[in-house]
Structures are given as C-alpha cells and as structure tokens.
Amino acid sequence: MSATDRTDGRRAPHKSGDRRPPTDTVRQASAAAAPVGPPPAVGWAYAMVIVATLAAIASNVFEIAHQVETGVAGAATTGDLVLTIAFCALFGFFAEMLRAGRQWGRVLLTVFTALGLLFTGLGLAQLGGRPLVGPLQASLAVASLVPSVIGLVLLYVPSVNRWMGQVREGNRTISQRMRKAVLTAHVAISVGWLGLVTGMFAMSVSGATTSDAEQQAAVYRIMSMLDEIFLGMTSMFALITGIVVGAGTKWGLLQRRWVAVKFFTTMGVMVLGFSVIHQLILRANELVDQGAPVRGGELDTVGWSMTAAAAIALLSLVFMTAVSTYKPWGPTRRGRRHSPRAAAR
Incomplete structure (x- = not known):
C-alpha cells in the first residue's frame, strides 16, 4: 500500500501540472486564433492598386488613341487593346484575391507592381520598351507610380502579415x-x-x-x-x-x-x-x-x-x-x- 500511495502521490502532481489547458482556455485560444476580417491596410492597398491600374490603363488608351489619330495604328494597336482589357480584368481579380487572404494574390500583385515600376521607369528615362512621349503620358505614369509604391508598402505592413499568416493555411x-x-x-x-x-x-x-x-x-x-x-x-x-x-x-x-x-x-x-x-x-x-x-x-x-x-x-x-x-x-x-x-x- 505504501508503494501504491507513493505512486499515486507522484502521479497526482503530474496530472495537476498537465500541459493541456482547460476547455475554457482552449476555446479562448481558438477564438483568438480564428481568422478575422482584413485589416484597414488591405483596403488601402486595394484602393492604391485600383488607382495605379486605372492610371496605367488611361495612359495606354491615350497612346492607342494617338496611334489611331496619326494613322499609324495597326496590328500592334490591336494587341495593345487586348492587353489593356486583359490586365484590367487580371488586376481586379488579383486585388479581390488579396482581400480574400490568398497569398498568391499578394505575390502576383507584388510581382506585377514591381515590373510596372521597372518598365514605367525605363519608359520615362527613354531607355527601353515604348518611351513615354508628351506631358500627358508622363503625368499618368507618375500618377501610376506613386500609388503603386504606396500600395506595395501597405501589402507588407505588420498587420497585413499577421492577417495573412492567420488565413493562409486554409486559403493559400x-x-x-x-x-x-x-x-x-x-x-x-x-x-x-x-x-x-x-x-x-x-x-x-x-x-x-x-x-x-x-x-x-x-x-x-x-x-x-x-x-x-x-x-x-x-x-x-x-x-x-x-x-x-x-x-x-x-x-x-x-x-x-x-x-x-x-x-x-x-x-x-x-x-x-x-x-x-x-x-x-x-x-x-x-x-x-x-x-x-x-x-x-x-x-x-x-x-x-x-x-x-x-x-x-x-x-x-x-x-x-x-x-x-x-x-x-x-x-x-x-x-x-x-x-x-x-x-x-
């Protein structure tokens, strides 16, 4: 009996010190870890992406209109128009995926924002691709660059990173x-x-x-x-x-x-x-x-x-x-x- 008593005595503190939290604690932790709605930074990043996209599309539309007016429009103009429509739809889709917590939506927005910054910078510097000619196109390019940079920064602020970490396992x-x-x-x-x-x-x-x-x-x-x-x-x-x-x-x-x-x-x-x-x-x-x-x-x-x-x-x-x-x-x-x-x- 003494051995049994000692064994029970040793096991009792182990049970009382069990690492498993009580049921209420588990429920509180689950509630705390439950995914919540996107933070305000996601909404602002979404708005910046839309503004930058609209400015870039406007620049492209003005370029197409200039080609039509000057009589140089051709097959390349048709390709530009198709790309403009496609990217308008794609960026809207990527932005919606970002608001839904899709990690790949954020990745795509990051990649294409970076590419847009690179190509727009090259165009402004007359170094590559299609140079941006005239004050109107240059102004639209700047109007696209500024919100792009702001939106790119907002995509990776701590609140967005925490929220993406909460929802990414189920939505990635x-x-x-x-x-x-x-x-x-x-x-x-x-x-x-x-x-x-x-x-x-x-x-x-x-x-x-x-x-x-x-x-x-x-x-x-x-x-x-x-x-x-x-x-x-x-x-x-x-x-x-x-x-x-x-x-x-x-x-x-x-x-x-x-x-x-x-x-x-x-x-x-x-x-x-x-x-x-x-x-x-x-x-x-x-x-x-x-x-x-x-x-x-x-x-x-x-x-x-x-x-x-x-x-x-x-x-x-x-x-x-x-x-x-x-x-x-x-x-x-x-x-x-x-x-x-x-x-x-």
Missing part, C-alpha cells in the same frame, strides 16, 4: 480543378513562348547572314510583328500562370529552389526581351527603312547582337524546361522553415 492553395486548368494553360503558353523565341532566333540568324536586302527587310518586319503582338503577351501570361501554379500549390513560389530559379529566370528573360531584343528589332527596322547597307555597317552589328540576345533567351527557356522536368534542387531556407516537420517541432 487553389482547388484541384483550378490547379489542373492553370497548369494546362501554363504548359501550353510556355510551349508557345519557346516556339516563338525559337522562331525569332532562326529569323535573327537569317537576317544577320543574308546578303539580300529584301529578304532581310521582310525578316525584320516579321520579327517586329511577332514581338509587338505575341511575345510580350505570351511571356506575361506564362509568368502569371506560373506564379499561380507555384504560389497556389504545395510547391510554393520561394520554398523550392527549382521553382525560385524558374521564377527569376522568367523575369530575367522578360526584361531581356523588353529592354534589349525589342530595342534591337526597332533599330533594325529603322535602319532598313533608311536604306542602310546589309553588310558591313550598323545593321550588321544590330543583326548579330539580336542573334546573341535571342540565343540567350532560347537557352534560358530550354533550361527552365529541363528544371521543370528534373526538379533538381531541394527546399530553400524559407521552405525548410515552413515544412510540416518544422511546423510540428
């Missing part, structure tokens, strides 16, 4: 049906992007090596049409669908090294196409219209530079295809920190 992933649909679109668009870049590389080699002025002019005009209508749209939607597939599934956008490498490589190829290849194509067509000599002059240098840039873009896309197939690298430091095992610990 997309449904199985949507995942398959977005993955199918991503694969199809990426294959089309690879095919377009392969064709651009072949045409740039043809333009750089031919001695026929008419053939060279035809090649560079076709390259200009593909660049203005298809390449920008294809690369942009490949990036969008890739981010949704990465950030909205178990892989995560920055939790696996191979996914992160694909993401940054995609952005690098887009910047290369926008700031280098696009400018070289424009310059090549300008020289052709001026009657520059096919060989031995600036047109020769531009043609070979275009070939080298297209080769880099093509090799980058082939590299990303191989990375998607082999998935060669493990989790990043962020991925290890958010792994189920780390969460259990």
Whole structure:
C-alpha cells in the first residue's frame, strides 16, 4: 500500500501540472486564433492598386488613341487593346484575391507592381520598351507610380502579415480543378513562348547572314510583328500562370529552389526581351527603312547582337524546361522553415 500511495502521490502532481489547458482556455485560444476580417491596410492597398491600374490603363488608351489619330495604328494597336482589357480584368481579380487572404494574390500583385515600376521607369528615362512621349503620358505614369509604391508598402505592413499568416493555411492553395486548368494553360503558353523565341532566333540568324536586302527587310518586319503582338503577351501570361501554379500549390513560389530559379529566370528573360531584343528589332527596322547597307555597317552589328540576345533567351527557356522536368534542387531556407516537420517541432 505504501508503494501504491507513493505512486499515486507522484502521479497526482503530474496530472495537476498537465500541459493541456482547460476547455475554457482552449476555446479562448481558438477564438483568438480564428481568422478575422482584413485589416484597414488591405483596403488601402486595394484602393492604391485600383488607382495605379486605372492610371496605367488611361495612359495606354491615350497612346492607342494617338496611334489611331496619326494613322499609324495597326496590328500592334490591336494587341495593345487586348492587353489593356486583359490586365484590367487580371488586376481586379488579383486585388479581390488579396482581400480574400490568398497569398498568391499578394505575390502576383507584388510581382506585377514591381515590373510596372521597372518598365514605367525605363519608359520615362527613354531607355527601353515604348518611351513615354508628351506631358500627358508622363503625368499618368507618375500618377501610376506613386500609388503603386504606396500600395506595395501597405501589402507588407505588420498587420497585413499577421492577417495573412492567420488565413493562409486554409486559403493559400487553389482547388484541384483550378490547379489542373492553370497548369494546362501554363504548359501550353510556355510551349508557345519557346516556339516563338525559337522562331525569332532562326529569323535573327537569317537576317544577320543574308546578303539580300529584301529578304532581310521582310525578316525584320516579321520579327517586329511577332514581338509587338505575341511575345510580350505570351511571356506575361506564362509568368502569371506560373506564379499561380507555384504560389497556389504545395510547391510554393520561394520554398523550392527549382521553382525560385524558374521564377527569376522568367523575369530575367522578360526584361531581356523588353529592354534589349525589342530595342534591337526597332533599330533594325529603322535602319532598313533608311536604306542602310546589309553588310558591313550598323545593321550588321544590330543583326548579330539580336542573334546573341535571342540565343540567350532560347537557352534560358530550354533550361527552365529541363528544371521543370528534373526538379533538381531541394527546399530553400524559407521552405525548410515552413515544412510540416518544422511546423510540428
């Protein structure tokens, strides 16, 4: 009996000191941890995104109207109009996903806000893409930049981070049906992007090596049409669908090294196409219209530079295809920190 008494005596304090909290404490903790509505910063970020998007769309509409008035509107103008409508719908959708607590919605808004800042800055500096001409377009660009920066900062204030942390476990992933649909679109668009870049590389080699002025002019005009209508749209939607597939599934956008490498490589190829290849194509067509000599002059240098840039873009896309197939690298430091095992610990 004495041994039993001692055993009971030892166990009693253990039960009274059990780590499991009482039922009321559990209910209070659950209520405290229950997701609440978005903080005010999310609403302000949402408003800033809408204002910046409307200013950017207005700038694009004025540019299209100017092309129509001056008689230079063509296939590229139609492509601009389609992109304007598509991005208006997409940014509205991303903003709604942000208000619903979707992590990939915040990621997409962050990426495209950063790209918008980069491309608008290049346009204002007359360094790449389509330069912003006139005080009206410059004013609209500034009107788009300021709320973009404010909204980007508001997306990552502590209150938003805490709220996203509360709701992300239940809302970060997309449904199985949507995942398959977005993955199918991503694969199809990426294959089309690879095919377009392969064709651009072949045409740039043809333009750089031919001695026929008419053939060279035809090649560079076709390259200009593909660049203005298809390449920008294809690369942009490949990036969008890739981010949704990465950030909205178990892989995560920055939790696996191979996914992160694909993401940054995609952005690098887009910047290369926008700031280098696009400018070289424009310059090549300008020289052709001026009657520059096919060989031995600036047109020769531009043609070979275009070939080298297209080769880099093509090799980058082939590299990303191989990375998607082999998935060669493990989790990043962020991925290890958010792994189920780390969460259990």
